Amino acid sequence: MDAIDHPTAATSSGRSLFTEGSPATGVPATVITADWLNGVQGEMLTVIQTAGLAPSGGDHTQLLQAIRTISSTALVRQPINLGPAAGAIGVSGTPTLSASPYYSLYGVAQGQARFEIATSPSFVPILHSGTVEAVASYAVPDLVLATTGVYWWRVAYADVEGHWSAPSTPTAFTCAAIFSFVARPTNQTPANGSAGAALQPTLTSSPFSVVAGADAHAASRWRVSTVPSFDTVVYDSGISAGALTSVTLPSTAALTPLTVYYFQCQHQGATLGWSDWSAPTAFTAGAGAGEWIFSTPGTTTFTVPVGVTLLTQVTVVGGGGGGGYDTSQYDSSEGGPAGNGGVSIKYNLPVTPGQVFTIVVPAGGSLGQPGGSASFGTLLSATGGAAGPNDLNQRGADGTGIGGDYNPEYRSQFATFGGVSYGGGGSGGSLAFTGGAGTPGRVGAVCIKWGG
Incomplete structure (x- = not known):
């Protein structure tokens, strides 16, 4: 945007200004040109559209809304995509998306990160979205990406007060022609929906396997929760090289009799890394002694x-x-x-x-x-x-x-x-x-x- 530059504009301290003119002295009023009006309009529309709003002639609050939105996002720094690198090829079907570290202007702790994947840079439509807690990376689950597919991704961070950053600048990657990955395990025992499980049950999973390749079973991880979302857990084995396809819960897990629990596991290959978590299954702890x-x-x-x-x-x-x-x-x-x-x-x-x-x-x-x-x-x-x-x-x-x-x-x-x-x-x-x-x-x- 530029200052008014019509010959009728007044000049003061090197700035072009508007004047009402003076008939008595023969000074003309400043002519408002189409170029200047279009510049003002363009600047305001840019602010409104940058905030994600669709311009509407009947809404006279859009500029205010946009300023508030952009001011809010400025509190959390816009992240930068790191991996897969822009233009990467031969990417697996379950890549880990990683971005620059979270940063808050006022030091407010991170609350969430929202990763989005699309088949076009416009992100219309969004193919997949995953929101995770306070991290800068996200493991894409299997069956989202297709072989040889080209995908764009971006991420936005939020602080614990709900202020979101602007999304990162999208970058693209191309998937490999053949996906080789550690298969998602399935829970076996206790059976889904079973009742009367021991208060220190033994959890078991399907054997380790790899899709379109081979690898060695390096470790597993197990977790138990009272909710299928696993927002809170009552037991987490951590990365275990010993409890590969079964684990017996220790007494410290302290299961409560007659309570419904959910469990999951995931397998790690020595080369291909981690599988997705198994689908949660439920069991009811027994009445105890x-x-x-x-x-x-x-x-x-x-x-x-x-x-x-x-x-x-x-x-x-x-x-x-x-x-x-x-x-x-x-x-x-x-x-x-x-x-x-x-x-x-x-x-x-x-x-x-x-x-x-x-x-x-x-x-x-x-x-x-x-x-x-x-x-x-x-x-x-x-x-x-x-x-x-x-x-x-x-x-x-x-x-x-x-x-x-x-x-x-x-x-x-x-x-x-x-x-x-x-x-x-x-x-x-x-x-x-x-x-x-x-x-x-x-x-x-x-x-x-x-x-x-």
């Missing part, structure tokens, strides 16, 4: 918790029999001790989350009465101990376990849960009405364990 003790006499139900597919141990204990006593005050005989409740134990019982089992917890026998029977569904049962004989110092018979993998004779170690012993028979005693009676039997119980 658990124990449920039913010890209140009566009938109730047990519902298998979500994520539990195996009960590691189910133990049923019959009620202990009540002790016997001396029914006569005219002799010195005593009642006998009662029998213990039976015990039945089942190991590693497959179940389905939500499955319901009926639980029967027996009471212990009162004086001179047998204990009740315990049961877990129709699979396990244990009869109560027999009552201690009255007037006879002999022991009542123990109950019997039925249906278990192990139906042992009663021992306290088989019938103690949470520090409490169940199913023991009562002791015998002397005259009931003189305070020397025996004791009632102990209540039976059903104990269910999983995990651990």
Whole structure:
């Protein structure tokens, strides 16, 4: 743009200025020429269009909008494309685009970088766009670029306050005639959508492979998140030369029972570099170790918790029999001790989350009465101990376990849960009405364990 240069323009301090003229002195008013008006118009349109706005005759705020936009982008320096170099040929199908470092005029931290790829320098349309966090490079995923294709790319940076730089000046590259790259692995286990995974599961992937070439598997990387975007991660293996196609999560990963997690992995070739991340798959962590003790006499139900597919141990204990006593005050005989409740134990019982089992917890026998029977569904049962004989110092018979993998004779170690012993028979005693009676039997119980 130039100053008004018509002969009617006034001059002051070497500058051409407009004047209204003076009829009294014969000084003409300055003529506004088409060249000058076109220059003013062109300058303003350049500002508006540089800000990415389409000129509109009905919008009288466009110049203001443009100034604000350009002022904002000036806060973050325009990046410069570095690699692939401008005009590069034989580029792979998954190149890493890299640019000059981020710079903020006022030292504000970088927030994002947006990389764009197109098949023409006008970027209409944009073929692919990828936004990444606070970096100056971007790995183009596979299946975006085609062999022998010519592509332009550019990048813009933003600070954490949302101010974007102007996009870098686009540069072009040409892809190779044949792409050779490390294939994207697929997740194998835990299976997608599976439930009841261990709290320290082993993650596995497909074997290492290369598309249109050969390479050695140098390393892998694994990560686990509670969101499929992996914005946050609960575990990141880092670059691992040991965990190539499987990794067992350490206890420090601290998975939460009954929580959905997503995992990914990527493979690195010794020459061709990294593959894309595998597609995320989900699994639900199991319920962890658990124990449920039913010890209140009566009938109730047990519902298998979500994520539990195996009960590691189910133990049923019959009620202990009540002790016997001396029914006569005219002799010195005593009642006998009662029998213990039976015990039945089942190991590693497959179940389905939500499955319901009926639980029967027996009471212990009162004086001179047998204990009740315990049961877990129709699979396990244990009869109560027999009552201690009255007037006879002999022991009542123990109950019997039925249906278990192990139906042992009663021992306290088989019938103690949470520090409490169940199913023991009562002791015998002397005259009931003189305070020397025996004791009632102990209540039976059903104990269910999983995990651990």
